[in-house]
Amino acid sequence: MRSHLLNDLTAEHYRRSVTEGVERVAARLAATDRPFTGVTVDALAPRIEGIDLDRPLHDSTAALDELEELYLRDAVYFHHPRYLAHLNCPVVIPAVLGEAVLSAVNSSLDTWDQSAGGTLIERRLIDWTAGRIGFGPAADGVFTSGGSQSNLQALLLAREEAKPGRAGWNAPDISDTLGKLRIFASEAGHFSVQKSAGLLGLGPDAVVSVPVGADKRMQTVALAHELERCVAEGLVPMAVVATAGTTDFGSIDPLPEIAELCARHDTWLHVDAAYGCGLLVSPARRRLLDGIERADSVTVDYHKSFFQPVSSSAVLVRDASTLRHATYHADYLNPRRMVTERIPNQVDKSLQTTRRFDALKLWMTLRVMGAAGVGSLFDEVCDLARQGWDLLAADLRFDVVVEPQLSTLVFRYIPAAVTDPAGIDRANLYARKALFASGDAVVAGTKVAGRHYLKFTLLNPETTLDDIAAVLDLIAGHAEQYLGESLDRAS
Structure with a gap:
């Protein structure tokens, strides 16, 4: 078991293992075409609960194969431009390099x-x-x-x-x-x-x-x-x-x-x-x-x-x-x-x-990119939020709460034919859940004055106004589907 301890005798083992892990993640990032697979708790939990932790695989390649099925495939990927939910940012490469160094030296x-x-x-x-x-x-x-x-x-x-x-x-x-x-x-x-x-x-x-x-x-x-x-x-x-x-x-x-x-x-x-x-x-x-x-x-x-x-x-x-x-x-x-x-x-x-x-992650970031390089990325998402505000304010399907100072937009879908606030709440809640289940995009939710609203937290400079427009259309489509099914049930 000493062969797994990181030291002067296992440096080559360390290099091979970490390289293989990096290659797996890089391949997954390159192949990711949506922020989430839509996997449910009921589907994923039994697979993880079924792992016998007292029976090791004795092989890092086999462990990575297993991890692919249990985690990498169904992870929520913040780097995707249609992840618009919480205050989770895509990360810069110099910081990830710093993470690798600090984890190894410990x-x-x-x-x-x-x-x-x-x-x-x-x-x-x-x-x-x-x-x-x-x-x-x-x-x-x-x-x-x-x-x-x-x-x-x-x-x-x-x-x-x-x-x-x-x-x-x-x-x-x-x-x-x-x-x-x-x-x-x-x-x-x-x-x-x-x-x-x-x-x-x-x-x-x-x-x-x-x-x-x-x-x-x-x-x-x-x-x-x-x-x-x-x-x-x-x-x-x-x-x-x-x-x-x-x-x-x-x-x-x-x-x-x-x-x-x-x-x-x-x-x-x-x-x-x-x-x-x-x-x-x-x-x-x-x-x-x-x-x-x-x-x-x-x-x-x-x-x-x-x-x-x-x-x-x-x-x-x-x-x-x-x-x-x-x-x-x-x-x-x-x-x-x-x-x-x-x-x-x-x-x-x-x-x-x-x-x-x-602190090493930030140090590496500043030494490679500089403070202005980081700040310009943040300015980009703030600029995008301003464009998103203009888009939402001009779209009669949505009510948007407040002009952004940073990169957050809070809004909700307002169906043309529905005036019941509780019904509007249910439509927005359904739209958010349905969107998450589809994996096509991830958005957040909150309450404003007791009513349910949706939220875009824009922290990805790769997100575009076209992405925002597409997600708004998806939200509207899910909400209308819910309302249509509700009317059918009522009749």
């Missing part, structure tokens, strides 16, 4: 003595991103598993920073004190804010939902009112979470105005730019993030709009000292003496201990 980015150059590369990328945000030299951050973890860590820091000097923090019942903290977030913001509040022991009432306008951006007048009400009731405004690219609408909250309100109330400002971080390298749209430099913390998901493989994310802070709230020292790993010895241990600022060298 550095762990918690301490210097496990990663050396990897530690410094990650730190350099954090500094680079902080500079793109507009933070000063006191900034810092760390790579994370994704936006949810980044948001959690940011709100942990905000909770701890809310303690000093606040009335009530010396109360004997700490749970009562935590119950006074409030987080303000857009009603269109990410659910991880509510989840984080629960994990931080703040209770279900801790998150105050701030209304959005017709443009799906946080209403600053409403935020100002909620902050004032919070203080008047003896509560503590712990943090405001502004969103730079909401998941459903791609909307960007008015960051300069929100920053001003946070400064007035001495409240932590966190900007969730998991989606909109691509604007940091956009040659044409960077102005949309004006005000982000005033944040106390920022979430970025490179695995969304930087075209990186999952996972590649980071949380950044304007003041590096706030990361101390995530610091714990273990004698076996990162004893306190290492700080005075100036040994850089990334675990000192991370919620994770063992952590992949995900």
